[in-house]
Amino acid sequence: MPETPEIQLSDTSLTFAKGLAVLKCFDATSVTLTIPEIARRCDLDRAVARRLVLTLVRLGYVRQRGRSYSLSPRILVLAGGFLQGRRFGLAVQPVLEGFATQLGQPLMLAMRDGFDAIYVAHAGSEGVMPRLGFTVGSRLPLLSTSLGRALLTVEEPATRAALIAEAPLTAWTERSVTDRGRLAQLIGAVPAGTPVRASGEFEPGVTATSLGFRCDGGELAAIGHSSESALYTEPGFPEQVEATLQKCAAALRGLL
Amino acid sequence: MPETPEIQLSDTSLTFAKGLAVLKCFDATSVTLTIPEIARRCDLDRAVARRLVLTLVRLGYVRQRGRSYSLSPRILVLAGGFLQGRRFGLAVQPVLEGFATQLGQPLMLAMRDGFDAIYVAHAGSEGVMPRLGFTVGSRLPLLSTSLGRALLTVEEPATRAALIAEAPLTAWTERSVTDRGRLAQLIGAVPAGTPVRASGEFEPGVTATSLGFRCDGGELAAIGHSSESALYTEPGFPEQVEATLQKCAAALRGLL
DNA sequence: AATTTTTTGTGCGATTATCGCACGTTGCAG
DNA sequence: CTGCAACGTGCGATAATCGCACAAAAAATT
Structure with missing residues (x-):
């Protein structure tokens, strides 16, 4: 089980x-x-769904246009509470931008949420965003991305094993690792702070390197880099990426 | 009144x-x-607050650490629904990035939510974000920023007048316009699509130009640029900014 | 250190907000 | 134009919620 809700039932x-x-x-x-x-999606009575949606409309989180409803930008304010509270704008983003321009390559930051890795920030996004359409709040599969796997490497061993055993495992490309045993070999026992690389597993022709780290406050996060696989054949490039990730993680460790 | 909830009471x-x-x-x-x-902040009974918070914990939106609670990254997934649903990652962001690099200056995108302008996207953020700490979901005062005022210029005249009359009006700097009558002169009657400029009103030494636009789907938005005021003295720079904003607005009009 | 005072966590019954059926209406297709 | 299906919504029964009261912990005071 990913979280420990400690069975607070009713x-x-x-x-x-x-x-x-x-x-x-x-x-x-x-x-x-x-x-x-x-009502159908949430398995609710229509009347119940109606009352709940109208509540959202009255509070401004949802907009009504005729008979159809859609999220309003106010939903972003909730996310803003998280982002600004942890000083993503003031502290995290500048660090990310700095290392991204220094490396000349995009960097991204993710946190774990259950069986997903959640995109929380990125810098130098020219390359990666248009192709994959990632935004803040995008969910990435934990086991099929280097960011997700990097998050696993800093998790407690028991949690790590449980996640490797239970998290969804979809084949995104023909290079995807779909064997949980092989995954356990790859990331089941590596020490925390080991960079994780994935080539073409999630997106063909794209190689990504990620590094998980545990922040001073106890939060877990992972920074990653993603680029065309060809770049990794240039001598020194992988080492340069890993060094940047290490420095970036060290800088972020105290901020979150 | 900003929204028209059409009085759905109970x-x-x-x-x-x-x-x-x-x-x-x-x-x-x-x-x-x-x-x-x-409980105190929301004016709730402690037992009620407890039940609601524990619900959030059980659903993973809030994390418990001892006796204190904080938002978890899962809250970003809600925002992601809005952002990805409107194709911010796939379509909007690339457009913004393109024009930002073409201009060599940061661009930002905002939408109105009640009495606030809400930051929904930005590109080329090296300059503006570290200084002001803006993130997706940041709230900007409608009347004291060029982005906010630009949003007003595309609002229906009645709504526009109501907002100028009722929205909060705080003096952020000594250059802030705090007279609603003067604001009405500035933006009360300009035609939709007029660029709005503000110099040092929200932040000293910073000049911003923004342009509101009405999307094909009816959504209102504003794109803006912000830089040190000194740049605006260079010949041709203001015109170049406004031209970029117009082109960017035209490109975004069909996307949202 | 011991005691008082304040603040916090939580069980339980009364009450009230919620549920979901039913009906009337609207939109759509034949 | 008619029939059918899907949708919006009032209203009473019911079950979920509220908030009091008590116990425990923490903090402040002596």
Whole structure:
């Protein structure tokens, strides 16, 4: 199990949970939804879904256009609470930008959330974003990306093993590693702070190197670099990337 | 009134609204909160606050560390639904990046949310972000920034007047315009598509130019540029900025 | 260090907000 | 124009929520 909710069963608010499910069902593929659609997706009665959606409308998180509903930019304010509270704008982003321009290559930062790695920041994004369409909040598969695997290397051994055993394992390309045993070999026992490389497993022709690190506050994160695989054949390039990642991790360790 | 919720009173879920208030009270200045603090901020009974927070913990939106609670990265997934749904990663960001590098200057994109302008994207952020600490989801005052005022210029005249009359008006610097009458002169009657400039009103020594636009889908947005005021004395620079903003707005109009 | 005072965590019954059925309506297709 | 299906919404029964009261912990005071 990824999180340890310590089994707090029924002193949680059911209505609130349903409401959050409604909010969550506005995802990347569902820009606008009608009330019946929402009810079906969340397995709610139409009347219930209606009341919850109207609550979101009244509070400004959702906009109504005729009979269809869509998220309003206000949802970003919630994310802003997280980002600004941890000083992503003031402290993290500048560090990332600095090392990205020094390396001349994009860098990205991710944190784990359950079975996913979540994109939390990036710098020098000219190359990577248009191709993959990543934004803040994008979810990456934990086991099929170097960022995700790097996050695993700093996890407690028990958690690491559990995640390798249970996290979804999809074949994205023909080079994807789909054998959990092989994954355990790759990242099951490496010491924390080992750079992780993946070539063409998630996206053909793209190689990525990532480094997980444990922050002073205890938070886990991973920084990564992604570029065309060809670049990695240039002498010294992999070493340069890894050195930058190490320095960047060291700089970020105290900030989060 | 900014939004028109059309007075849907009591077919909204009270519990859900309270839960969202709890989620919202984790803002930039409150990274970690205890249950009693949350209860006080949201004016809730401690037991109620507890149940709502534990719900957030169980669903993974909040992390518990001893007696204090803080947002988890999962909150970004909600924002990701908005960002990816509108193709910010795939379509919007590349356009922004393109024009930003062409101009050699940072560009930023904002949308209105009530009395605030909300930062939704930026490109070429080396200069502006470290200084102001803006992130996706940052809230800017509508009347005191060029981005905010540009958003007003594309609003319906009635809404525009209402916002000029009612939106908060804080003096950020000594150059801030704090007279609503003067603001009405500046932006109350200009035609949609007029660039808006502000010099040192929000931040001393910084001049910003912004342009509001109405997208094909009806969404309102504004793109802006911000730089040291000195740059604007170079001949041709203001014109170059405005031309870029116009082209960028035209390119974005069909995307949102 | 011991005691007082304040603050916090949580069980339980009354009450109230919520659920989901039912009906009336709207949009769509034949 | 008619029939059908999907949708929006009032209302009573019911179950989830509220907030009090108590216990425990922490903090402040003596």
